[in-house]
Amino acid sequence: MKNELWTIAFCGVFFVLISPVYWILTGDPTGTTALIMTTLLCVVLGFYLAIVARQIPDRPEDRSDGEIAEGAGELGFFPPYSWWPLYCALAFGVVVLGIIFGWWLFAIGVVFGGAALVGWTFEYYRGIHAH
Template identity: 60%
Template sequence: MRKEFWLFLSCGVFFVIVTPVYWAVAHEVTGTVALVMAMLLFFMISFYLWFVTKAIPERPEDRKDGEIAEGAGELGFFPPYSWWPLFAAMAFGLLVLGVVFGWWMFIMAVPIGAICVIGWIFEYYRGAHAH
């Protein structure tokens, strides 16, 4: 994780340097805000990687003498297919359209979105993929 941390941190520092230069040359608000947001996102990811680096032991990829065989084993849990993200996205789209077209649609979309999010959260507690 240390290499990833330094990679994202250096990208964030790059945007710290580039953003004022862009503002001085272009005087354009939209691009400057986009560069500031990119800088903040890179710093947020680098903070997360720094925090995770302290919490986990050193990985074989981080050492110069690390062997490929040391990284063998289970890599993590990868969920199978799920339809709930599609329905949650459609409910969110209905929610946004409700703000545009009428509050009655917004009010109708809130319980649909709640059902979709609850189904997405609890999909591994029942059915073929239950734990």
């Protein structure tokens, strides 16, 4: 996590230096606010990465003598294809259109969205991908 911490820290320093320069040159409050918010985001993310870096042991990519083979092994669970995100997106589209055209369409979208969300949540509890 130390590499990530330094990357975010350098981005934060960049935004700290650029924000007042942007304000002086343009006088644009919107862009300056966005740069200040980006600076604060870098501070929060850097703080989180600093805390996490202290809690986990050194990873091979954090050490200069680390070997590629040391990072071998299971990296996590990566799900196969799934149709449920598409159904959730379609239901969300119906919900948004329901806000525009009528609350009856909104209710239909909420019902289908709930069913799609339950299906997406429990898709690994049954079928060929159950575990």
